[in-house]
Amino acid sequence: MYVDNQGAAPTGTAGGWQVDPDQVRDFAEAVSQVRQHLDAIRTEVGELASPSYAPMLGTSPVGQELAEKFTDRMGSETGLRGQLDVALKRMEEFVESAEKTAASYQEMDSDSAAGYRYS
Structure with a gap:
């Protein structure tokens, strides 16, 4: 999620690390896919928990329990x-x-860049 600039600082930076917006977007897409898969699993579990899918293990007390x-x-x-x-x-x-963190980083970048622009 970050670009390590410890070795050589790019022009205009003091080194350290920075957030790569493309990686943030890729991460958000991956999380969205995981969310879709978990929602599908939740739907299947909901169906299995319904009375129509109740296991038929006989009428004995043990089977019913x-x-x-x-x-x-x-x-x-x-x-x-x-x-x-x-x-x-x-x-x-x-x-x-x-x-929120990604938005905060982008806002800080925009604010910092605005300070260097000429009117």
């Missing part, structure tokens, strides 16, 4: 669907933070 356990593990807040929701929420928070 196993079926209930499967459904609970798929669709409850602590089950797979709940964990996917937590993962998606954390990813959204991370993406928002990355977008």
Whole structure:
């Protein structure tokens, strides 16, 4: 996500590192693809947790309890669907933070460049 300028500082910079906007855009695209895949998985898990996909393990108490356990593990807040929701929420928070940071860098670059322009 950054360009390392430790060896030779480009003209007009003091060295260190800088953000490459193309890499930020590529990263945002990759995150978008991951989000789409997780949404697809969440949809499939939602379908598996529905009553129409309940496992048919017989009418014995053991079979019924196993079926209930499967459904609970798929669709409850602590089950797979709940964990996917937590993962998606954390990813959204991370993406928002990355977008704000990228915008901040671009704003600082624009402000710095404006200070060097002649009217």
